[in-house]
Amino acid sequence: MENKVKRIGVLTSGGDAPGMNAAVRAVVRTAVSHGVQCVGIRRGWNGLINSDFVQLNGSSVSHIINKGGTMLYTARSMEFMNPEGRAKALNTCKLLGLDGIVAIGGDGTFRGALALSRQAAEAGSHISVVGIPATIDNDIGCSHYTIGFDTACNTAIECIDKLRDTMQSHERCSVVEVMGRHAGYLALYVGIAVGATAVLIPEREVDFQEDVVEKIRRARLAGSTHYMVVVAEGAGSAFDIGKRIHDEVGIDPRVTVLGHIQRGGSPTARDRETASRMGYEAVLTLMSNRGNRIIATRDGRIVDLDMEEALAMTKQFQMDRYQVLEALTNNGGLML
Numbered sequence: 001m002e003n004k005v006k007r008i009g010v011l012t013s014g015g016d017a018p019g020m021n022a023a024v025r026a027v028v029r030t031a032v033s034h035g036v037q038c039v040g041i042r043r044g045w046n047g048l049i050n051s052d053f054v055q056l057n058g059s060s061v062s063h064i065i066n067k068g069g070t071m072l073y074t075a076r077s078m079e080f081m082n083p084e085g086r087a088k089a090l091n092t093c094k095l096l097g098l099d100g101i102v103a104i105g106g107d108g109t110f111r112g113a114l115a116l117s118r119q120a121a122e123a124g125s126h127i128s129v130v131g132i133p134a135t136i137d138n139d140i141g142c143s144h145y146t147i148g149f150d151t152a153c154n155t156a157i158e159c160i161d162k163l164r165d166t167m168q169s170h171e172r173c174s175v176v177e178v179m180g181r182h183a184g185y186l187a188l189y190v191g192i193a194v195g196a197t198a199v200l201i202p203e204r205e206v207d208f209q210e211d212v213v214e215k216i217r218r219a220r221l222a223g224s225t226h227y228m229v230v231v232a233e234g235a236g237s238a239f240d241i242g243k244r245i246h247d248e249v250g251i252d253p254r255v256t257v258l259g260h261i262q263r264g265g266s267p268t269a270r271d272r273e274t275a276s277r278m279g280y281e282a283v284l285t286l287m288s289n290r291g292n293r294i295i296a297t298r299d300g301r302i303v304d305l306d307m308e309e310a311l312a313m314t315k316q317f318q319m320d321r322y323q324v325l326e327a328l329t330n331n332g333g334l335m336l
C-alpha cells in the first residue's frame with residue numbers, strides 16, 4: 001500500500017524532560033528512512049501559531065541523543081488554549097502541508113493536540129496527531145513510564161547522596177523537596193533509593209506525628225544520628241516541614257529544594273532507549289493512518305492507544321512500592 005503520509009511535524013511542549021531530544025531524533029530518523037519529510041516546530045504549540053519551524057533531516061539530529069533539554073525549545077502557550085489560536089496553528093499546518101504531528105510532552109500537550117485535530121475536522125480538513133509522553137513527573141495515566149523520569153530520579157539521588165555525607169558528619173536532619181507537581185512518583189522512587197527516614201507524597205494524607213515525628217524517633221532509638229526526609233512538592237513545602245520538625249522534634253533541620261536541576265542533564269540509558277522506541281512507533285503509527293493516538297508503555301512494551309480514551313485513564317498509585325517504603329522506614333534496625 002502506498003504511504004499517503006508525506007510530511008510530518010514534530011514538537012516538544014510543556015516542561016522539558018531529559019530524553020526529549022532522543023525522541024525528536026528517533027522521529028526524524030524514522031521519517032527520513034521511510035521517505036517522509038520532517039519539520040521541527042519550535043517552542044511548542046506557539047511555533048505552530050507563529051510559523052516558527054525548521055526543516056529537519058537525518059543530520060539535523062546528530063549529536064543530540066546524549067543531550068538534556070530540547071533542541072526544539074519548549075513553551076506553554078495560552079493562545080493555543082483558544083479556538084482562535086488553534087485556527088492560526090491550522091493555517092500553518094496547511095501552509096506546510098503537514099499530514100500529521102508528533103507532540104512530545106505531557107497530558108496538557110496531548111489535550112492541545114486533540115483539540116487541534118478536532119478543530120481541523122470541524123473545519124473540513126484533517127490533521128493526525130500522535131503523542132509521546134515525556135515528563136519527569138511520570139504522571140500520565142495511560143503510560144506506565146514517561147520519558148525523563150529515570151534521569152530525574154538519578155539526578156535527585158546523586159544530590160541527596162551528597163547531602164547525606166554532610167548530614168552524617170554534622171549529625172543533622174535533611175529535608176529535601178523533589179518535583180512531581182501533583183504526583184509522588186519521583187519522591188517514592190527516590191525515597192526508596194536513598195533509604196530515606198521518611199517520605200511524604202500527595203497520594204497519601206500526611207499524618208505528621210506518625211509519618212515524620214515517629215519515624216525520626218524510631219531512627220534515633222535505633223542509633224541513627226542523621227535523618228533524611230524526602231517531600232514531594234505536591235505534599236507540601238519542605239520549609240514548612242522543616243519548621244514543624246524543628247518545633248515538634250527539637251532538632252534543627254537543613255532544607256534543600258532540588259528544583260529545576262532535576263529537569264536537566266544527560267538522559268540515562270532507559271530514557272534514551274524508551275524515547276528512541278517511542279519516536280519510532282509514533283512515525284509508524286502516523287504512516288499506518290492511525291491518527292489521534294498516544295504511544296505508551298505497558299509493562300515495558302510499547303503500545304499505541306486512542307488519544308481520547310488514553311487521556312481519560314488514571315494511573316493506579318503504586319501502593320506496593322509504598323508498602324516497601326513503609327517496611328524499610330518502620331523497622332527497628334539502623335536507618336539510612
Ligand SMILES: Nc1ncnc2c1ncn2[C@@H]1O[C@H](COP(=O)(O)OP(=O)(O)O)[C@@H](O)[C@H]1O
Pocket residue numbers: 013014015045075076077078079080081082105106107108109110111112113115135
Ligand atoms: N485543554 C487544552 N486545550 C488546548 N490546548 C491545551 C489544553 N491543555 C493544554 N494545552 C496546551 O498544551 C500546553 C502544554 O500543557 P502543560 O499542561 O503546560 O504541559 P504538559 O504537556 O507538560 O502537561 C499548554 O501550554 C497549552 O498550550
Ligand SMILES: O=P(O)(O)OC[C@H]1O[C@](O)(COP(=O)(O)O)[C@@H](O)[C@@H]1O
Pocket residue numbers: 014015016106134135136137179180181233263
Ligand atoms: O518549569 P516550571 O514552569 O517551573 O514548572 C515546574 C513543574 O514542571 C515539572 O517539572 C514538570 O511538569 P510538566 O511535565 O507537567 O510540565 C513539575 O515537576 C513542576 O511542578
Ligand SMILES: [Mg+2]
Pocket residue numbers: 014106107108
Ligand atoms: Mg502536565
